[in-house]
Amino acid sequence: MNSGxxxxxxxxxxxxxxxxxxxxxxCHALSFLLQINHGRIDIISDENKDRNVRVYEQLCQDTPKWKKFNRLLNYS
Incomplete structure (x- = not known):
């Protein structure tokens, strides 16, 4: 096979x-947003919470219309 x-x-x-x-x-982020949309926020409290939050924050970093979810989902 040619090197190039x-x-x-x-x-x-x-x-x-x-x-x-x-x-x-x-896909993970969209699944997460669907869980929020359907009111199943308790799912976030499982062992994947930190990963879910990181993926969600990365998704919403520059999207103003999702900033309200950041206020609703205060994990600190």
Whole structure:
């Protein structure tokens, strides 16, 4: 196999891995928001609470319309 082709294939594989990781995080965040929307906030209090909060805060970092949820979900 040509060295250039191998390098391109490796870069493409790394990009796919990054995209899949991002999609998994997005699915988790969307699931989290649906739980909030349906009033099942008690689900957050399980062992995944810290991860849920981090994913949610990352999702909402620059989105003003979701800032009200940050006030509702004060975990400190």
């Amino acid at each position: 082709v191998a390098k391109q294939a490796f870069r493409t594989l790394e990009e796919v891995k990054t995209a899949v990781k991002g999609l998994k995080q997005l």
